[in-house]
Each structure stands twice: as C-alpha cells, then as structure tokens.
Amino acid sequence: MTTSMKTLSTRIDAISDTDLATALNAFGCATIKGLLSPEQCEGISRLYSKDEPFRSHIHMARHGFGKGEYKYFSYPLPDLVTTLREKIYPKVDLSRFDAAPLIAFNATKETNYGNETHG
Template sequence: MRPNTSIVTTAFAGVPAEARVAAYDWQVLAQDLDGFGCAVLPKLLSPVECRAISSLYSEEEHFRSHVHMARHGFGKGEYRYFKYPLPDLLGGLRTALYPGLVDVANEWNDRMAIDERYPVEHASFLKQCHEAGQARPTPLLLQYVPGDFNCLHQDLYGDLFFPVQVAILLSEPGADFTGGEFVLTEQRPRMQSRAEVVPLRQGDAVAFAVHNRPVRGTKGNYRVNLRHGVSRLRSGMRHTVGIIFHDAK
C-alpha cells in the first residue's frame, strides 16, 4: 500500500468535506483497497480539527452509549457512539466519503457473486438501513491509555452493512502516544493469515474492508475474510474516530 501523493501535503483546515475528499486521487485509493484491503488518505483532518474532535470525548451530550471493551471481551479501552445529529464535520465527511467508496463496494460484491448493490448517495443507503430496522448511528470515538488494545473484529451491526469503513487517527504517534498501531488481518482459504500494519500520522484516515473482499486467483475470484484492531498502547493517550457508513439495530 502506498500513500496518496497526488494532493498537497498541507492539512484541509476549514475546507468543506466535499472539497477535501474530492482532492484525493480516488483511482489510486480504489487500487490500494483492491490490492491490499486498505488505503490511506493523508491529512484528511488538521491538527486543530483532531484536537477538537478528541475533546468531545468527555462531553456526554454528543453520544448515545459508552462501551468499556473489557466488559465485553473486545480488548481493553473504551469508546463512545455518537448520536444523531452527528457533529457537522463528521456528518459531512461521512456523506462525502461514501460516493468515493461505493463503486469499490459494488464491484467487490459483483466479483464475489453477492446480489446486494449500494445506492450512489449515502442518504439513500441510510434509508435502506432504517427500513431494515437499523436506525442507530455508528460513528464512534475511541480512547486508549497505556495497556489498552482492540481485539481483531468486524463492525457489522446488522444484516445490512457497507463493506468499507474509515478510521481517522486524532493523536500524533511519538508525541501523544507510543504503540497502538492499526492492524488489519486477512485470512485466505487454505492459506496462512496475512497481517497489514498501517502507519498513520495525526489526521490521516485509513479506508479498509469491513468483512470480505475479493482476490483474483488462477480460477477466478475468491473471498478473503478481514478483521481489524489496534495493538497495545505503550504510553500516552490515543484517540481515533471511526466512520461506519451503515447504521445499527
């Protein structure tokens, strides 16, 4: 996987979500998703925006629930699910990122012989979720302190799910925390699992496969199963925001 170098290296502070998302080379991002199961969007958020979102964690009025991972066997750490309406920047990014990913999602389902096709607009997809009884928002803010980690998992939340999601690192590695690497594993039929450690800086986003993706083999496409997690935090505090495009039951 390679970083998207076709955009300027300055952050998008103050730029509308649609404009900053459109600045990336989506052909390159789609190739990385197809080839590796993940793709990095450098500096999607500015440091100021990262700190502003991280600071919401203690403000309970923004959230619908608070999860302590250890109580559920998810790992060690905690996170909060946002409630509707989402903060403007996160809601805007959720809407703006979806169209760039929907072609990948539909192509993957076609290659995996899955009948589901996703509408081109996120609002239409959310309407389908709500009609299926999945009406709870899924974007979340995660917080880790030393010793915390997130077990390998998949964020599905119901029968209807979008096959790609996005995580944005809000803290600066080496300054705010050490350890805590984003990890993606891929299990191929009759093969050893493959691990992908994705290096991120503050404000970088990673788009990645939620569940399955197709891989071309000598006899056509076959499905591989993916899970993601976070390695043990060694020091400091790490915040991440997750943008999941389907809603939950």
C-alpha cells in the same frame, strides 16, 4: 457550509478514488494522511471526554474484545463527521463490500498535508 468544511471538502475531492479503492480492497481500511486540519483534530478530540455527543460507550474488555473503548456519536452527527460521510462514501463502490466501511479516524496533532492514501 463553513470555510473549514469547504476546505475539508476540497481535500476529500483531491483523494484518488482508485488509491482509496485499492487500499480498501487490500486491507479493508484506508489511511488518508492530512485529511483533517489540526483544529479539526483538536475539536473532535475534545468531544470524547463529554457524554452528550454520544449515544453509547463501549468498553471492549467487558465484551471480551481486549483493551480499549470507543463511542458512537448521537444524531445529528457533528458537521465534520457528516461531511466525511457525505464526501467519502460516494468515492467507494459500496456494493463490493458485505458492509459499508466505517469512517474511523485517529484525531491526533500529527499532521501530514499530502494527499497520500495508505492501507
């Protein structure tokens, strides 16, 4: 595991399981500010303009879901996404949900390194 992934793993360990569960139960999602470093955000953001890391590209308007688009990563997943899944999913009692919550993140340069969890 790289130093960057170890640091991410440490930040995930600091997330309150209770706060995370409360946000997921109340809103169906949770925002964890400062989880990714600026470098991690930039690295994952740079992938979006490429085709190779992704197995499919969805244009929402084509399916009648409004404006916008999203992509599904191909396997093997990037190390960052794998670490997020492996460390965050065990913090959540997934048996309480009809489907596993998705890990979605907005990779921006705005960062708050607190461990706040917001819905």
